[in-house]
Amino acid sequence: MSVEIVSGEEYTVTYNDSTESLTFDGSMRLRTSEEYEPINELMQQALSSTPEGNLLTMDFSSLKFLNSSGINIISRFVIAARKQGTVPLKVVGNQDIYWQQKSLTNLQRLWSSVQIEIQ
Amino acid sequence: MTDLTGTPQIFGTWEALTAVSHHYAAMNLHATHLANHWRRNSLSSDYWAAYAALQIPETVPTGWLRRDDVNYVLSYLLNELFENCAKFSAGPEQTVHYQAWFEDERMVFQFTNHITPAGERPFITLIQELLTSDPDELYFQKLEENAEQEISASGLGYLTLIKDYGIQFGFRFRPINAEITAVDVQAHVSLKEAAF
Numbered sequence: 001m002s003v004e005i006v007s008g009e010e011y012t013v014t015y016n017d018s019t020e021s022l023t024f025d026g027s028m029r030l031r032t033s034e035e036y037e038p039i040n041e042l043m044q045q046a047l048s049s050t051p052e053g054n055l056l057t058m059d060f061s062s063l064k065f066l067n068s069s070g071i072n073i074i075s076r077f078v079i080a081a082r083k084q085g086t087v088p089l090k091v092v093g094n095q096d097i098y099w100q101q102k103s104l105t106n107l108q109r110l111w112s113s114v115q116i117e118i119q
Numbered sequence: 120m121t122d123l124t125g126t127p128q129i130f131g132t133w134e135a136l137t138a139v140s141h142h143y144a145a146m147n148l149h150a151t152h153l154a155n156h157w158r159r160n161s162l163s164s165d166y167w168a169a170y171a172a173l174q175i176p177e178t179v180p181t182g183w184l185r186r187d188d189v190n191y192v193l194s195y196l197l198n199e200l201f202e203n204c205a206k207f208s209a210g211p212e213q214t215v216h217y218q219a220w221f222e223d224e225r226m227v228f229q230f231t232n233h234i235t236p237a238g239e240r241p242f243i244t245l246i247q248e249l250l251t252s253d254p255d256e257l258y259f260q261k262l263e264e265n266a267e268q269e270i271s272a273s274g275l276g277y278l279t280l281i282k283d284y285g286i287q288f289g290f291r292f293r294p295i296n297a298e299i300t301a302v303d304v305q306a307h308v309s310l311k312e313a314a315f
Contacts, residue, residue, distance in 0.1 A: 068276035079266040098191035
């Protein structure tokens with residue numbers, strides 16, 4: 001079992017391999033895709049570590065803000081997971097955070113195997 | 120393409136608004152300050168989002184956005200617009216002018232930054248694509264394209280705002296001189312839930 005963390009001044013992304021989940025906290029409004037690269041690498045690592053057929057959870061329920069560069073990175077990851085086709089995704093959102101009710105369902109439009117749970 | 124007569128070019132939903140004091144707020148910034156200290160974008164957007172959202176009553180009738188929702192929408196919107204000013208301002212004039220009109224049923228935000236005349240054409244091409252395409256279709260098309268090969272100015276921020284929040288945009292290009300074009304971006308935000 002291991003827990004890996006990527007963090008910046010305003011955000012933390014945690015990958016827990018025993019729960020097969022990525023958790024996003026804080027506010028991710030970085031400048032470029034290069035600045036998002038450590039987060040992208042952690043997501044890729046989570047994808048390749050999750051056994052085939054198991055569900056990888058992406059929990060955004062504590063992520064207050066995400067800019068369009070961040071939406072782009074997350075969407076690219078969902079497209080990469082779709083292309084790999086072996087690990088379905090579950091996306092957890094928070095009803096009280098308006099952008100999540102509005103924008104998280106877009107991920108399911110990218111790949112129908114994405115389960116969306118807005119709590 | 121600079122209009123040689125110096126006439127502004129206007130695209131999208133544009134409204135001539137004047138600074139009426141009881142509705143109006145404004146601030147001047149510098150694009151390089153925003154670019155050099157990136158968090159100044161989110162700091163400014165969060166401040167103005169919270170400032171604006173305070174006019175929303177604690178309880179609102181069905182069909183109206185709640186105060187927290189307005190706060191989130193505006194934080195996202197203003198952050199995208201401040202980030203654009205930080206990323207795309209070019210040439211000798213680096214002033215960023217922020218203006219806001221707070222009304223009962225809507226809010227309008229206007230950002231002015233400056234580019235070089237050579238920068239007009241690619242931006243106008245993007246704007247015309249945004250304004251004439253189906254936003255839903257274009258959003259997913261851009262994401263798929265970006266997954267193959269990254270596009271630095273894809274308009275994804277504008278598309279999210281148009282598609283997910285129903286925000287209407289207007290753009291005005293004002294030639295100042297041979298080196299400077301002022302770009303005014305207007306965002307019209309309804310305080311009622313967008314009907315999709």
